[in-house]
Amino acid sequence: METIRLNRSNLAEWQKKARPNVMALGCFDGLHHGHCAVINTAFQKANEKQVPLAVMSFFPHPKTVISNGKIHVHYLMPLAEKEAKLRKMGVDTFYIVEFDKGFAGVAPEQFAAQYLNGLGVVHAVAGFDFSYGARGAGNMDRLKSDSGGRIDVTKVAKVELRGEKISSSCIRERLLNGKVAELPDLLGQFYETQCEWNGDRFILYPYYTLPGPGRYRVTLKNLSGSVQTEVSVLNDGTTLQCTDEIPFIGKLSIVWKKQIVEARKLRIS
C-alpha cells in the first residue's frame, strides 16, 4: 500500500500519476464495523472492476478545523495504526488529505472534480451520511452529478447496534464513560492503546484515548508475551497505575477489557 499525504500544493503531481480506482471516503478513526462495511464494499467493487482500491481520509479531523479548534476530537488511533489496518484490508492507496480551512471551503463540485475525478476515481463508496464540500453541502445523493456523471456511487446503509448508528463518536463516548466491555460489539475487538512502560510509569503514545477514570481489568502485551492484570486510570484522566509488578520494560499494548471500579469509588494507595 502507498500512503500519500495530499494537499493543494502537491495535488497536481498526484493527479498526473493517478490511475482508475475505486475509492472509499471518510475519516475512519477507529475502523469500526461501519467503516469496515464501507471499505469492504469498496474492496468488492475494485475487484469487480479489476482496478486498485483507494481510501481517502482527512487529517486533522474536520470537526476540529471547522469549529476553529473549539471541538477537541479524542482520536481512537494514530494514522500509523490506521495505515497498518488498511493495508491488511487490501487497500492499495491511502490518501491522507490535509484538512485546513482552505480545504474546508472547497465547493462540493470542486472537491468531486479535483479530488475524485482528478485522482482517477471511477467508483466512490461512502456511508449514508458522508458529507463533503463547503458547509458539508455535498452528499452521496449528489456525488454522481457533482462528478459530471463520470463516477458511479455506492452509498452504504447505516450499520447500527441496537438501533444506534455505530460511529467513532459513540465509541469515544463509551470509552470516556468506562464502558470498554461494550466496545467489541462496535469495533470487532477490545480497544487497545499503545504505550511505553519505563519501569516507573506508563507513557501513552499520541492519538489514543484512555478510558475514563476507574479501575479496569486489562491484558498487557508485548512481543514477548502477555499478562492479565488491573490498571487504574486516576482522576486526572491521564495517570495510569498497575496493581501488579509489570514483567517487561518498553513498548506495550494495553487491552481494555472491563471496568471493575468506577472513578468515584476508586481508593488510590
Ligand SMILES: Cc1cc2nc3c(=O)[nH]c(=O)nc-3n(C[C@H](O)[C@H](O)[C@H](O)COP(=O)(O)O)c2cc1C
Ligand atoms: C472538501 C471537504 C470540505 C468540507 N467542508 C466542510 C465544511 O465547510 N463544513 C462542514 O460542516 N463540513 C465540511 N466537510 C464535511 C466534513 O468532512 C464532515 O462530514 C463534517 O464535519 C461533519 O462531520 P460528521 O458527518 O462526521 O458529523 C467537508 C468535507 C470535505 C471532504
Ligand SMILES: Nc1ncnc2c1ncn2[C@@H]1O[C@H](COP(=O)(O)OP(=O)(O)OP(=O)(O)O)[C@@H](O)[C@H]1O
Ligand atoms: N455506522 C455506519 N454505517 C455506515 N456507514 C458509516 C457508519 N459510520 C461511518 N460510516 C461511513 O464511513 C466513512 C467514515 O466515517 P467517519 O469516520 O467520517 O464518520 P463516523 O464514524 O461517524 O465518525 P464521527 O463520529 O467522528 O463523525 C464515511 O463514509 C461514513 O459515512
